[in-house]
Amino acid sequence: MTARIDRLRARLDDLGAAGFLVSNPTNVRYLTGFQSSNAYLVVTPERAVVSTDFRYLEAARALEGVEVLESERDMAGWIAPRLSELAGGPVAFEADNVTVASHDSLSGGGAELVPTTGVLTGIRAVKDPEELDAIRAAAAILSAAYEALAEHGLVGHTELEIVWFLEQTMREAGAEAAAFDAIVGAGAHGAVPHHHPDDTRIGSNELVVVDAGARVHGYNSDCTRTFATGPLPEELERAYAVTKEAQEAGLGAVRAGLNGKDAHDTAAQVIRDAGFGELSHGLGHGLGLDVHELPVLREGVDMTLEPRNVVTVEPGIYLAGKAGVRIEDLVIVTDSEPEILTTFTKDLVTVG
């Protein structure tokens, strides 16, 4: 954790700040291991100080490498008059996390406040080995859940039953939670990328989009596969084949030094050339403690990939009123081929 805090310390000069007030709970966890809904972390060149109220104090005191102060529940109001002394100069804060009301409280303490955005999300985009191990474990549990689902069957079950089957399977295998509410979109529901699963029973001869994730030690995984529930019309078979081709083309363009938008374009071009129109969402996104992190692989977003980025590659074809196909892998970016963490086959699997 000290190495992570040091990466933040290295940014202070550029920010013109003597200290950094971390308020985003996920960023506090990333830097200290501390999980609390009410904690601030102040990082200076010399110190790392966690403030939290009595409810979390015992857990905070078990942390290594940080000082702990007991605060009141009103964290911003409590820390405001202490901020100048803690930091000894201007204090950078997370402008995309601190609310207007908290900022008013903080301002009242007299410290000079320096708004920043994206500092921690930038640092978090490159994973360290412990993080990669957790994500690999979360992906392994997820891949096994897809194997179990293919055995379990789809036809006659409701979308929500499949969601619950996946979650149970992952939890029994050691996931601490589902990474997000899984999407199960059968038939025409598959054409809505963010479909909310419901009590619709899955029929035969449909495509079923299944997008799920597992969480291990706070780290998420994310994978989509699209199953057939019997022989399909030719258009749907072709949509599947094109999506798979686009996904593999996208994977081929995911490499350190290349740009996320170019990977997007590479996959989108395959879909376009096949006559299925435009890829209607980003090709992929970073993932770690949050399900959506940096970098993003999206049209027009200029973001160079780095080794140890962890990203999804997930093109889709959506045929309104008919069906959808999406195929998504979770991968670690390297200097050569990406390490693919989601191992369930990408061939079209028919499940009864």
Added chain:
Amino acid sequence: MTARIDRLRARLDDLGAAGFLVSNPTNVRYLTGFQSSNAYLVVTPERAVVSTDFRYLEAARALEGVEVLESERDMAGWIAPRLSELAGGPVAFEADNVTVASHDSLSGGGAELVPTTGVLTGIRAVKDPEELDAIRAAAAILSAAYEALAEHGLVGHTELEIVWFLEQTMREAGAEAAAFDAIVGAGAHGAVPHHHPDDTRIGSNELVVVDAGARVHGYNSDCTRTFATGPLPEELERAYAVTKEAQEAGLGAVRAGLNGKDAHDTAAQVIRDAGFGELSHGLGHGLGLDVHELPVLREGVDMTLEPRNVVTVEPGIYLAGKAGVRIEDLVIVTDSEPEILTTFTKDLVTVG
């Protein structure tokens, strides 16, 4: 939903605002039924306008009683130049939700922005009949899960296994999710009110604090019971009896027109008089779409209870290094006795 929006409209004059920009996703859901991680609602005397990006557009268009505008993903940047025209005057916003960065974007649009806090949380504190029904349903599933747990047993299971048993039981019974990560604190772990359950195996002759909740239609329930796993030392038996007495005293002080802090004091006095020191946390909290809402029942917080508030009543005794006891009911405030929704017995139940 229109009645809820009208309650917000009725506040505009007092706020000196021509419109209200609702950004908190839970408040957007409360007022419109719309669930999205990226939606704003603008309420004026004449209009209710939901803005959301293409991912949620189809769902938004299925809403009744609101207009829908397609926005970009950067909601604040998109709506900023449109706010003045939408509202036709100063726009109230949620200062405890809008971040400093979003506020900067909104300010750039030229509308006069009026910071507010607590407007929607105040409105949400009084539930309407549909909300009460959902909470009753969530509490019934939870009460049944406690019955199932007493049958299932505790000794020899880990805390996390019990967490998972409860969640499975609630989900199979129709809960859409656990309301929060359940707390199972065995032995000395029970002395930490917010203990994170772990792989500790539950032994005999311990107290086990179990604090769980279910969610139905977005509405949460919350209940704590403390079980014995065999005969206990007299001190623990006495701590249980005193907690139960304090809980019942607290319930007796929960009534429309009375004050939350007085209910807290009533329960705390029972614990103090019995020689178990001070109640170390608030007696209770409101609950609804969020697990912690208004009103709060806490020392020094002046809050008059109203009919159709939904609150917990949950005193505890925490004996560091030994054990904890907490007994929590979820109740609806009325003009007379509260309606108790959590029906599992409060007598000390011994579970093997």
